[in-house]
Amino acid sequence: MLAEALFFSAVLFAIGVFGVLIRRNAIIVFMCVELMLNAVNLTFVAFAQAYGTAGQVFVFFVMTVAAAEAAVGLAIIIALFRHRPTVDLKNINLLKG
């Protein structure tokens, strides 16, 4: 099942990249990043089954980083929303020169 799992993982990762590029809603872009992290997790688990079960530990680390990223990212979105009530990336250009 290794090749099939890697195939599904690649498709999910590509869908995540596609979503990041076509959406402008900051929260949905964040969720697309989560989808990409999930696709990588599937790769880790598939390789762990074939090449050594210690690989599952890395899924644990990826989940921790995803949780930290979600917490900080959503706090930034809330702070931006308070500054200007929108989550559309078109309107978020504070750092533009």
Add this chain to the structure above:
Amino acid sequence: MLALPPQQAIPMAHGALPLLYTFHFYLFGLIAVGSALLFVTRKSPVAAALWLVNTMFCLAALFVLLDAQFIGALQVIVYAGAIMVVFLFVIMLLNLGQSPPADIRGIWWKIAAGAVGIAILAQVAAVIRAKTPATLTLPVGFAANQVASTGAVAPVAGPLFNDYLLAFEITSILLLAAIVGAVVVGRQRGEDLAR
């Protein structure tokens, strides 16, 4: 379907019903891909978040099918249960649920995004075709036997608290930093509170 290198074609001997196993693997994989496609194309953030939750449940099922039962449980509890609830909470807090403006970019962005997606898919397909040395490959059913003999948690917990203990401790520092950062970034300033 992608071509299997010879040493990877073996792990089909899953239980007494390999055909049923393969059927479920494809079923959950295709549901995950379909939910992900619906997720990136929904206009409403709430609908998108719920489709993403569906994708995560299907991924948890795939993890269980790949002999990672503990990771599958973590996927449901941490991802679907905690991280996505935070996302939904923020969507509802910012009141984005009803009649959001269309945020999908124009046709050129769609073409560019499709091209990038296909390029990444091709790269990953090339990586899948690459051969790995046969000496690295575990015997067939090794992971399933390990789960059967030591339980589902031990294959994760053993390396986590022995080989990767330092990384585990650094992870806790990362989480602490994220909590402090989220509170500092998200709180209202003093003058806002005084008003």
